[in-house]
Amino acid sequence: DAGVIQSPRHEVTEMGQEVTLRCKPISGHDYLFWYRQTMMRGLELLIYFNNNVPIDDSGMPEDRFSAKMPNASFSTLKIQPSEPRDSAVYFCASSLTSASYNEQFFGPGTRLTVL
Amino acid sequence: GENVEQHPSTLSVQEGDSAVIKCTYSDSASNYFPWYKQELGKGPQLIIDIRSNVGEKKDQRIAVTLNKTAKHFSLHITETQPEDSAVYFCAATGGLEYGNKLVFGAGTILRVKS
Numbered sequence: 001d002a003g004v005i006q007s008p009r010h011e012v013t014e015m016g017q018e019v020t021l022r023c024k025p026i027s028g029h030d031y032l033f034w035y036r037q038t039m040m041r042g043l044e045l046l047i048y049f050n051n052n053v054p055i056d057d058s059g060m061p062e063d064r065f066s067a068k069m070p071n072a073s074f075s076t077l078k079i080q081p082s083e084p085r086d087s088a089v090y091f092c093a094s095s096l097t098s099a100s101y102n103e104q105f106f107g108p109g110t111r112l113t114v115l
Numbered sequence: 116g117e118n119v120e121q122h123p124s125t126l127s128v129q130e131g132d133s134a135v136i137k138c139t140y141s142d143s144a145s146n147y148f149p150w151y152k153q154e155l156g157k158g159p160q161l162i163i164d165i166r167s168n169v170g171e172k173k174d175q176r177i178a179v180t181l182n183k184t185a186k187h188f189s190l191h192i193t194e195t196q197p198e199d200s201a202v203y204f205c206a207a208t209g210g211l212e213y214g215n216k217l218v219f220g221a222g223t224i225l226r227v228k229s
Contacts, residue, residue, distance in 0.1 A: 042219060043204065045217070045218075103149070104149075106158030106159050107158050108156075108158050109157075109158050
């Protein structure tokens with residue numbers, strides 16, 4: 001398997017523009033997580049899905065952020081309108097349910113810069 | 116909710132020496148504690164984990180210890196090598212009951228000097 005795939009790897013945009021980040025989880029994994037990483041706040045969980053259904057979006061910073069998972073192999077994180085403080089590395093991760101706990105596999109991340 | 120504190124924030128060691136990173140957690144219901152390694156430009160990768168029914172786990176040069184009473188756990192790397200240089204994150208979760216949500220520590224930058 002190719003692992004978790006994220007696109008784009010880098011995104012530079014201007015304040016006020018819409019940004020869409022994309023993620024393809026590992027085939028067969030039924031959990032998908034979106035994280036944001038900054039120097040100041042570290043790794044923050046934004047939202048996660050189980051079987052394509054959003055379970056907990058309490059980490060989404062504000063209404064400008066939205067996430068969807070239309071099918072088991074694709075998810076998007078959208079920021080509209082973007083602001084400079086949204087600049088960060090955004091990671092997508094997936095894991096497989098079992099009776100116990102499971103490793104979260106992280107993608108390579110998308111580095112977002114909002115000017 | 117869970118809160119995980121990690122120390123130190125940076126650690127420099129000489130090649131061949133040992134490195135120890137410590138974490139404390141607040142929620143006594145947490146029962147799964149993974150450690151992730153993040154290399155420059157990459158996503159975090161699991162290197163070792165421990166469950167609450169175990170006090171210690173070892174995998175070659177890496178070991179993790181857990182003290183449930185004190186609510187702290189530690190990562191030990193022996194015979195460090197330059198390729199161990201990275202950012203290390205500890206995390207905690209209550210498992211499926213908590214939706215497998217991981218709460219991460221702030222990270223430790225480990226530098227191994229050759």
